[in-house]
Amino acid sequence: MSKVENIIKNNKALSEGFDAHILVIRLSAMGDVAMTVPILRTFRAIYPNVKITVLTRKFFEPVFAGIDNLEVYHADVHGKHKGVFGLSKLSKELRGLGITAVADLHNVLRSNVLKNFFSLRGIKVAQIDKGRAEKKALTKSVNKEFKQLKTTHQRYADVFEKLGYDIDLNHHSFPEKTKLTQKILELTKKTTKKWLGIAPFAQYESKVYPLELMVEVIEKLDQEDTYEILLFGGGKKEIGILNNIDSKYKNVINIAGKLSFEDELKLIGNLDVMLSMDSGNAHLAAMYGIPTITLWGVTHPFAGFMPFGQPMENAILPNLTKYDQIPTSIYGNKVPEGYENVMHSIQPEVIIASIDNL
Template identity: 45%
Template sequence: MKKILAYRFSAFGDVAMIVPVLKEFLAQNPDTEIVFVSRKNFADLFDGVERLTFRGVNLDDYKGVFGLRKLVKELNQEFQPRYVADLHDVLRSKIMTILFKLSRRKTATLDKGRTKKKQLTRKENKVKKPLKPTTERYADVFRKLGFSLKLSHQLPKNSLQKSGIGFAPFAQHEGKMLPIEKSLELVKTLSKNYQIYLFGGGKKEVEILSKWELELENVTSLAGKLSLKEELKKIAELELMISMDSANMHLASLVGTRVVSVWGATHCFAGFLGYGQSENDIVEIKNLECRPCSVFGNKPCYRGDYACLNQIEISEILNKIKP
């Protein structure tokens, strides 16, 4: 068996996008096995993938160059990989890749396409065209190592009984999040005809969603109540997930659940649409010249009004519900 050691340490959604790539890679390359190294709390994303070993690490135990040298030494001794795939391309992973190369492993590194993403999101003279999907960028790393891989870009099928609609109204940054008043209006409208399950994390989000649950019929908040494995199972049972450009979109993609996704300051052209999801299920304001202004939604709105999100009407989301 050809053993490949791959790593990426953040962010949650980016790591989740790696999973379908690894599954299809292993299916198409039966003489390989993968060791995936990441933060311990991401382990359930990789549960049940044949010929894949997840190695969780606490990065606080491996600080600085000497700490990373210790980690590389441990991984070499424990797994003795022949190939190394850097799926992150940040300073930490660059140092690790150099150290693996010095130990005579064949290495390849992710190309994030930073220049083209800057051209897509700059304030003036945007080059507004679709860039390579992030999943294809991950696949390119394995191709650089000499392996063949053709991604299907299809949602996995599951035979579960499906009912209810999931809604994940939050995102890490304001530029990716529908105004909370509009999200509440959406839940109120949907709950008249559907059982709604709310997803979120963090103390403030749990408080908000728990309040909605108490105030509205046919609304159940799952925020803060489920493990990652339990959350994936529940999402797999949904008819549909409504999500921002956030990790929940990628979790739904992992388990074969269709997503209606809401996009504000970010844009699917940057390559982060959920794996196998349809562009027809995107809700966005298309005629704003300022969009996209950010790859990750972490920049303040220079207009000051977040028109990309405030101009979205709830009816646009409702019209996407039925395929």
């Protein structure tokens, strides 16, 4: 067997007709995983002869549906891939796929351990620069450097540039709307009204619009009789709250807990508008090009987490004159005394007007 034949035999990417095979690492969280999609779509359009394997959690696999020559490898970080020995096993499994380079879009302890395993085998690894120093300066209470930072989407694209693949996100194209399943059509009552998604929850309370004000928004929108209002959420407590709201208004349907994640994504991709907190649902809607209005509490779009392709006017902010320390944190986990009620400064009328304008 010739040397060239040996190389092809040992490199599955070449044997399958690809020039290279890039492993993309992004294990969590849902919003961060969703933000990789526009980058991977654009990469695929520019570099069709490079195979992509995404290492992520099994639950997130439907997020990548529709991207050609992309496979998802499940990371079982709480099972067989747990700990250093589990990650060593995982790296061996991944090397068996013929990985030629690694784009680490996560840069956490687990991915750093994997980086070392790959580097020892001579596989190039590029990692995301999270801009920690810039973000620290943005969230300082004194001498704050209040300015727009590089977006997370661009930080992801920069990782591929380090591997030699330039990506211009201006060339991104959104996919066509996916066909709805019969279950989705039955749940939405096949309504012909505008579909307005509302995702009223987030990981931290500091990023959640007060429930009583959100109900006021929903009530007034219901009275307009223009929209079918579809409520998104998860978890037993949240589903109970949404079911209660659903029962009170004729144009409101609670989606939470009634569809598979795959079907929920198809529904989100067919919305006319999404109203969300600074949370994962905003990024799920934006990755389909859905006009997405976001409500912000102690966080701020300047940190780089504005949903993809959304204009700044779609971000509704609290009173920044009164609450001049915003952003107090990147993720909403730090709330200074006196900042507990920042979202009360966002009036329901402002939200309703933004939705009606879209």
